[in-house]
Amino acid sequence: MARLVMKFGGTSVADLDRIRTVAARVKREVDAGHEVAVVVSAMAGVTNQLVAWCQALSPLHDAREYDAVVATGEQVTSGLTAIALQAIGVDARSWQGWQIPVATDGAHGKARVQRIEGGELIRRMQAGQVPVVAGFQGLGPDNRITTLGRGGSDLSAVALASALEADRCDIFTDVDGVYTTDPRIVPRARKLERIAYEEMLEMASLGAKVLQTRSVELAMKERVRVQVLSSFEDKPGTLVVDEDEIVEKELVSGIAYSRDEAKVTLRRVPDRPGIAAAVFGPLAEANVNVDMIVQNVSADGTTDLTFTVGKADLARTLDTLRARSGEIGYAEVSADSGVAKISVVGIGMRSHAGVANTMFRALAARGINIEVITTSEIKISVLIREDATELAVRALHAAYGLDAAG
């Protein structure tokens, strides 16, 4: 017997038939003797509609009212799912964030979970009842409804799994797991049986949009075992776990790519203390998310600084930098939207030399030029021309032996 949290996203509860399917899936686990808590998102499309209404009434609306409005999506699904479970003989009841409560900080619209009071839910699960928890929402210190930001239902599920000391948190979604790379690019991509939290974080933030990044961070911190699996097919997904649980560590677990970034280069920036802060401070204030940052050794007292930002933020980035050109003192700023970022991710590379060289050789063999390189402990990222993305991903997938047999 295990204690499970089962989380169903918007497409999994998009209409009454799918809610019935969800109920049947939950019943199967209950019948198998498990203690089950369910977390649900809003029915697909509902949250967008509610957000659009708030936006239309006032672009700069009160985040507390936004929270009261958008949290209703999950409230509806929690009640309907409880009804669907009861209809097939499963004892169930809905729980709203304020009822449990899921205590959060007061940052309405993007609140952080501080504490979930799990005692009452555990008692009811032990007595055979299935709590159906409205995801995405909590209760702020002002006794008002808070929401956790887009994708927040994953976070609700992981936080609840931690509070309930669940053996596993199953995230049901419209993909059946985490793949070595995008199967649309590499048909021989393999579904990973297991992936380490750290790898998942790198994969998630690199565009393999399976799990919300914050929920992976929380799972890693609280050591919650997460499974990503399909709500439409009945087969195991990918387990996201501590690397200690991964016996056969692969050198490289996956190849990720992103075409959403643009490269910005500041030439001949004076090489003095505080210069990075002078560049990136104003960008942070302008709400620009900076990803890769590369600074090379200087020559004659100046250096070149290259970094990437989201393509959507590029205009704002350039405006900000030009407004501060006097303070920063660069000779020239250039931007390039025609790049793609390709990353090789794997906890195994920590203990192995030569991983980077395999990458560079594979790309060179296809005549792909590398413009920028950054590395972390478990990741190597390069910028290349955007039109070489597919070629690069396929080459690397093969070079690291990730192609499925067949």
Place this chain on the structure above:
Amino acid sequence: MARLVMKFGGTSVADLDRIRTVAARVKREVDAGHEVAVVVSAMAGVTNQLVAWCQALSPLHDAREYDAVVATGEQVTSGLTAIALQAIGVDARSWQGWQIPVATDGAHGKARVQRIEGGELIRRMQAGQVPVVAGFQGLGPDNRITTLGRGGSDLSAVALASALEADRCDIFTDVDGVYTTDPRIVPRARKLERIAYEEMLEMASLGAKVLQTRSVELAMKERVRVQVLSSFEDKPGTLVVDEDEIVEKELVSGIAYSRDEAKVTLRRVPDRPGIAAAVFGPLAEANVNVDMIVQNVSADGTTDLTFTVGKADLARTLDTLRARSGEIGYAEVSADSGVAKISVVGIGMRSHAGVANTMFRALAARGINIEVITTSEIKISVLIREDATELAVRALHAAYGLDAAG
């Protein structure tokens, strides 16, 4: 300066444009120096959709889950209306039933308000903030959301007006007041400036569906002055007040009619104690609402018993009576769906003789036969053939001098 509760129904908040219109209306009262609390219904159609979903998943669904689901309609409107108010510079915040709290009993789906804690709202109104309260909902003793039954937002508004000691409770709706009769039948029907609670009760339950009956009862009990007015036109509506506030008491305030009732007659029922209970007890258990009841003096130890039920309940009524025919011991049961009920209502008739006779003569003059008569202190009702409804209403409206000067 007055303290006002302004309640807006589903058609008044049906879309974002109407919500903006509501906000502008509220702002006008705030600008005039009044303290204002707002109560809102769900956007038109939303509640029906939510109810249909619960129904489709399980016809006999858990009323507690139903409440969690359907209460979201008002939650959305309260948040959106607060945003719309803020957008035009009015300090406002939404309040859910559980936040105030609006304490109810535990009868989920049709809960009764027990107590509203008004102190915090009054303090905020005095400080210039407009509370926007989600109607129709409260908090049960089980710490779960309750709803007050269909039309319950009127009840929320009246109960809130009582708790806030408001000077008036304005019910904005899609009609501009209470008329002497249905203007579709009598074009010269007049809008009443004032109507007594007791009259409004008789008018409301007779089919002038302007205000939910329970909300009128509560207003009468708590002496809340209620105004019914249009949310689309800017003019005074009808004040529902204590009869002491009505200086010029009219003999008859209005003519009401209902085509929704069917007549049932039990012939030769034994005239003995307990016979009425034997008939109406089982009907109550079968959830049949009985309206008029007439029993005439008996002859040779039996009597005829006539009553009316909703047409939709007629089949169930006859089934119930036939199943109990042995216990009741009637000779024959007959039913007639071709009737209409016409009622003359007015607090003035208490102190005046001859009101009934005016009615009987007016109907006789048009050759309309009266099948059944019942009277109360402020109402005379008759059953006639359904096809004479319009003729009867027009004749009575004229006979009591209610026609507007043309």
